[in-house]
Amino acid sequence: MVDDTFEIGGEDEVHRLGFGAMSLAGSGNLGWTDDVEAARRVVERAVDSGVDFVDTADMYGNGSSELVVGEAVDASRDDLVVATKGGICKQPDGDTVLNGSPAYLKNAALRSRVRLRVDEIDLYQYHRPDPHVPFVESVRALAELRDDGVVRHVGLSNVTVDQLEAARDVVEVATVQNEYSLTNRDDEELLEYCESNGIGFVPYSPLDKADLDARAEALDEVAAAHDASRYQVALAWLLHRSPVLLPIPGTASVDHLEENLAAADIDLSDDELDRLA
DSSP states (O other): OOOOEEEETTTEEEESSOEEOGGGBOGGGSSBOSOHHHHHHHHHHHHHTTOOEEEOOTTTTTTHHHHHHHHHSOTTOTTOEEEEEESEEEOTTSOEEEOOOHHHHHHHHHHHHHHHTOSSEEEEEEOSOOTTSOHHHHHHHHHHHHHTTSEEEEEEESOOHHHHHHHHTTSOEEEEEOBOOSSOOTTHHHHHHHHHHTOEEOOBSSSOGGGGGGGHHHHHHHHHHTTOOHHHHHHHHHHHHOTTBOOOOBOSOHHHHHHHHGGGGOOOOHHHHHHHO
């Protein structure tokens, strides 16, 4: 079996298969989900089932996802890492606007801290670089948040290797969060860099469902051998691909959550990994 855990920032050990809370927001990511109680139950079940890494963002439902997480679980627990992100504003028409100004990021982190009901955010990630703000200035704001005790670890999202290296000259970077999956491996170089430097790589869209059909034959053969679904195999592949990968599949359904978590028990053989390569 592959390594089950990873130490974020070299300090906080978590099980590598986490939970992404974007699905807990409402339609278009603009506000509350239609069933807030059901959303809370999903988070509660995830944590009760052993998930100890939960990822959200202030733009998910304009803060509603953070509120659901903060109400569903005690995000200040020592055995739970709750990550959030800042730097993208959701507009009423559904469009997004980037804002990486230091003042905005600092204020966004303070608001996230209130919604999550914590004194210190475990992992705060710069959601996406703002081309109108020097990248290092944005990162320096996160470093100051860490120095002030607002956040424990700093992460980046949607970055390049060059940006990650520039950020590491300013602050210790615990994680990066970029798109990566069985069918989307554009950031192999970034993954290899993270692996070489002990940085967690949180792959968003870890299932990339729209493109799994392109690998249907191999996926279905492997899935049949494990009495699993192609989606479970795609998650298991990520866990086998690199010990720094921390997949965060999201769902608003308890049943779907349990299906996702079962992927951690799938032990892929070398031959199966070759077929999925």
